[in-house]
Amino acid sequence: MLSRYEPDRFEAEWRRRWQEADLFRTVEEPSRPKFYALDFFPYPSGAGLSVGHLRNYIPTDVLARAKRMQGFNVLHPMGWDAFGLPAENEAIAKGRHPAPMVREYAATYKRQQNLVGISYDWSREINSSDPSYYKWTQYIFLILYKRGLAYRGEYAANWCPQCLTVLANEEVEGGLCWRCGTPVVKKALPQWFFKITDYADRLLDDLELIDWPEGIKMMQRNWIGRSVGAEFDWAVVAQEQSNGDVRSLAGDLKFRVFTTRIDTVFGATFCVLAPEHPLVEAITAPHRLEEVRAVRERAERASEQDRLAEGREKVGAFTGAYALNEFTGEQVPIFVADYVLMGYGTGAIMAVPAHDERDFEFAQKYGLEIRRVVGSAVGAEDELPYVASEGVMLAPEDWVGVPCEEAKERLYQILEERGLGGRKVNYRLRDWLISRQRYWGAPIPIVHCEKCGMVPVPEEDLPVLLPEVDRYQPTGTGESPLAAIPEFVNTNCQQCGGPARRETDTMGGFACSSWYFLRFCDPHNDREPFSKEKVEYWMPVDCYVGGAEHAVMHLLYARFWTKVLHDEGLVSFVEPFSVLRNQGMVLAPTPYRKPREGEVLRVGEEGILISREEAEELPPDQVFYKWEKMSKSKGNVVTPDEAVEKYGADALRVYELFEAPFEQAIQWSEERVQGAIRFLHRVFRVLAEIQPRYRPNWRDEIGAADSSADRDLRRATHAAIAKVREDIDRFAFNTAIAALMEFTNTLTEATAKGEVSEATLSEAAETLILLLSPFAPHSADEVWQAYGKEGFTLEQPFPEVEESCLEAESVTIVVQVNGKVRDSLVVKPGTAQSELESLALSSEKVKRALDGKQVVRVVVVPDKLLNVVAK
RNA sequence: GCCCAGGUGGUGAAAUCGGUAAACACAGGGGACUUAAAAUCCCCCGGGGAAACCCUUGCGGGUUCGAGUCCCGCCCUGGGCACCA
Structure with missing residues (x-):
């Protein structure tokens, strides 16, 4: 067999055999539990894949392969999010029709995914732009x-x-x-x-049911933006005349406001309507109309970006109308202003400048009254605006000292009693x-x-x-x-x-990506979108993996559709993705040059993006590199084709898994890929060394082998199994590989020493091959065959831990004096505290540290640590 | 401004329940093999000190026999939201 990792000699051949054997086709056996491992639905772009995309696909593949070996029926499908703007824009740019273009691009993606050995069941491939799919959309x-x-x-x-x-x-x-x-x-x-707003509460509450990254849940919560407050009417009671007099109005014009701070209503010294509010024209005094309309036109003209521009100043105008503050009996002026949005709440607010930053800013600009009505404590002179809602009422007199939270409750009731309005929940979600x-x-x-x-x-x-x-x-x-x-x-x-x-x-x-995960359960059904039975079997997705950029688009929409289908009786579950994980990006050095004379950088830009060729031609002092996400537009892409050709698919897989924790960004590094290659070399070398001594029936002999060297190696073998199993389940692929490296090193030493029986070596070697299989499947199958085995490692059961092998013969007890390490003791596990204590106190190093001190107490953590507390 | 995730050797990182900080690697240094180089293998590798020992997980406090880990206050980096009443 090979004694080095030489990917050119076997990787492509194994991929061919896997395909020939239809190895990745999902097999449903009712007696086994299911596992649904899914990657985000990609749009296949013309740029093809980069090794950055593989940061998504490789870890899911490890999980899918490991679960299959662990006895699960695994569903691991892939398909194409082919409809939509990205595809169409790309087709227009290339002057092509999107349908054949997307088919071609999808074929490239598929080829590249196969190239690194991703175990997709291609019999379930779907394309959202195919009539057989969008019929059901x-x-x-x-x-x-x-x-x-x-x-x-x-x-x-x-x-x-x-x-x-x-x-x-x-x-x-x-x-x-x-x-x-x-x-x-x-x-x-x-x-x-x-x-979707009908489902706002459920979309919010059901986040509790799912194991997703906290950051994504938080973004969804913020996006839904539930806020509890009061909604109530204000009557328009007076209007300014052109001569400046104010005359009462007989009509019954009124408008509704939403507030979360009804406790501050006594400090509402004006009201503001959104410029587009339907009541604006009706209440504006004729001589104020021109100015008010100017505000509205300005607001309509402004792009979203202008509105977001920094340092934007609030612009408004007085309508000439006055509304009655039912709680103070005062008439307050009504303004229109661009800082009140028609799309949220009622498009109208009561303004409390003392307790709201925006109202405060507006009041200062237009010289409006700022009246303090709540504060941190009775008599406190907090700096205004005081916006915290932890506090007490300072006005009016008979409310002084009432906590704000209590005041809110009482005021909600008063609103209802007077028929003005009441409690109301509002959402930011549209x-x-x-x-x-x-x-x-x-x-x-x-x-x-x-x-x-x-x-x-x-x-x-x-x-x-x-x-x-x-x-x-x-x-x-x-x-x-x-x-x-x-x-x-x-x-x-x-x-x-x-x-x-x-x-x-x-x-x-x-729309297409809001239900594709259901279609994968039954992709060829032409009578219904999916069979209820099949979806019940496979769903929900047990592990969903993709980038964090879809936090509030796809992931919110898919949850919404699932809930609608649940209400329709088509699915029994309410959440589609039980577990979600976001992979880290792959960053690559990206060349920039300093701006030349006359060139101006936009805010946030440090230089001008240039191509690699350009970077090589320019003098080095003009060029600098930044680590940025691999993308075609940045010109910093390494393709799977190049990487597999140069390093091998398994080395690429191991590198991407080992370099950093799964969710963290990594910096693409050829040197470190070499590290992965060296690891695989070492694996081949030790396994080639053991191979002549391999005993296929080691299981029958393993009990007899009982030297201390045997016991040590078996402990290492089973510790590696335990560690790899655990790490795969917690998505810690980097430490799983570290454990495999450690085990490989241990096995190499044990083999060199030659004190271990053939049965124990055989167990260790076979275990290493199978543990390696989900991570480096080509290499595992290659060695498996060299060991005279039939079939594929993916069809083998994943190694199981034998607890009895893990028991240590001795443990190292750390001995501390006042929390500082002074010595260590090697003892049998379970050694009595009293014995440990006397051993520790007789240690020369401990005695030296205790010199002149008196032992106060001794803390013992069984089989681990002993701490002498002394004064 | 608000919310979230982070900050550990020269570098990527590990430490899963509060119990030997730096596992596993990369780079670097030394050696073996070689006519030579590459590859491979072996040894060293946080800082200070001759040693005993001392110091070290962004900074400052605290809790604890014991803190990278928990609590309080700050600083910095990355990401998200941003006039949402």
Whole structure:
């Protein structure tokens, strides 16, 4: 057999054999427990994979392989998130049709994933842009529609002027389109929404049920943004005249405000309406109209990015109208201002400048009264604005000293008694905007009939096929390119048979990825999206692995759809992903150069990105490198093809697993890949050395081998099994590899010494091969064969720990004096405390440390440590 | 500003329940083999000190027989959110 790791000699051959044997096909045996290991649904981009992407796929693969060897039925599928903006934008840029393009790119991804030995069951491969898949995306859309969870509404939506479509709130990052980075603007268009807000509480509460990274849960909580407060009416009671007089109003105009701090209502010295608030025109005094309209126009014009710009100053105007503060009896001025958003709460607030930073800032700018009504304690002169809600009432007189929390409760009641309003829960979460004015998505299965209105396409007519077209470029008119295809648009109403128009918007890509994990359970079903039975067997996903960037997009939407399908009775569980883990990135050195004269850097930029070639040509003092995420746009990519060619697939796997904890970023380093190669060399060398002495029937002989060298090696063998099993389960692949290295070193020493029986060596060697199998499967199978074994290591049972082998013959007791290590004792496990104590106190080193001191007490941790406390 | 995750040798990191800090590697130094180099193997490798010992997990306090680990206050780095009333 080989005595070195020579990947060229065997890796490709093993991949061929695995494929030939259909080794990764999921086999369902009802007697075994299931394990569903899933990677995020990738969009296959034209750039192909980098070794960065493998940071996601390799660890999941280790887990899937280990679980299979541990006796589970493992579902480990892969498919393509092929619909959506990224694919379509790329197709337009390349002047191609997205369908063949995506198929081609997916084939590349698949080839690259196979190249590193990922054990996907390709018989379950799915593509979300295939009619056999999106038929069921449309079917689920109709379930939402039927349940009143899909509706059409007009709303000032986020419009990306580059992608020429609207975006969901979740797709806007810092005012920029998440795909192309263009600043988004507001555009009012009729749009389709999913009523995810109906599920806000459940999406929030059920986070308790799942094992996800705390950071992701927190982001979802923040995104949902539940806040409890009061909502109540303010009556508009007076209006300023052009001569400056204030005249009472007889009408019954009123507006609602939302506040979480009803306890500060006594300090509400003005009110603010959002510029777009519907009441603005009606209450504004005629001589104030011009100014008020200017504020509104300014707010409408501003892009999301402008609004987020640093140091933005609040801009507002007095409407001339006054509202009655029911709690003070005072009339307070009503302003419009851009810092109040129409989209949250009621679009109107009561302003309490003494206890809210924004109101405080606005009041200072416009010279409005700031009245202190709560504080940290009675009589306290806290600095204003005092915004903490831990505190007590300072006004009015009969409320003084009442804790704020209690005051809130009492005031909620008063609101209800007076019929003004009451308790109210508000969410930051908005409904999910799903329609896109783009070609490359699942058509929304709705028909618009002049007589009957909106009519859902009947199930038997699904899928509504995306028409084959030559030109599919977005129009930018706010209409999808499908609107220009009469054969698609013109149809008949299912209800009345009259002429009707198809909905021409398509669904955003996140619809497709909101249920694909269910389809993998039953990917070829043509009667229903999935068989309930199969989904019940496989779901929920036992381990879901992907990047943290989908914290509030895909991961929120998928939870929402799952809950809707649960309510529909199609699935029994309420959460799709029991365990979620985020892998770390792979960073690579990225060359930049210093700016030249006349070149200006944007904020946050340190230099100008250049290519590797450019970096080599420039004088070294002008070039500097930064560690950045591998991506084609940065020109710092190492492909799996290059890496496998140069180092070998198993070395690449071991390197990525060993370099750092799974969730942490690593810096790509050729030197360290060499370390992984050396480790595999050592494994081959020791196993080749043992091979001639290997005894296939070692199990029959192992009990007889009982020298102390045998016992030591068996202890190391079983300790390695225990450690590797445990580390795989806790996603600590780096320390699992460290344990394998340690075991390899121990085995090498034991082999060299030659004191160990052949049976014990055989057990150790066989164990090493099988423990290695999930991490370096090509090498494991290669050695397995050289050991005269049939089949594949993946089909072997994973080594089991024999507890009796772990028992130590001696333990090292650390001896401390006043917490400082002075000596150590080697004793039998379970040695009595009194004996340890006398052994310790007779130690020369301990005596020296105790010199002149008196022993106060002795702390003993059995089999571990002894601490002499002395004064 | 708010929320989350981090800060340990020259480097990547380990220490899972409060019990010998630095496992396992990378780089470096020394040696063996070799005509030579590469590869491989062996030894050394946190700082100070001749040694005994002393110091060392971002900084400052605290709890404890004992703290990288727990508590309080700060500093720094990365990520997320950001006029959400």
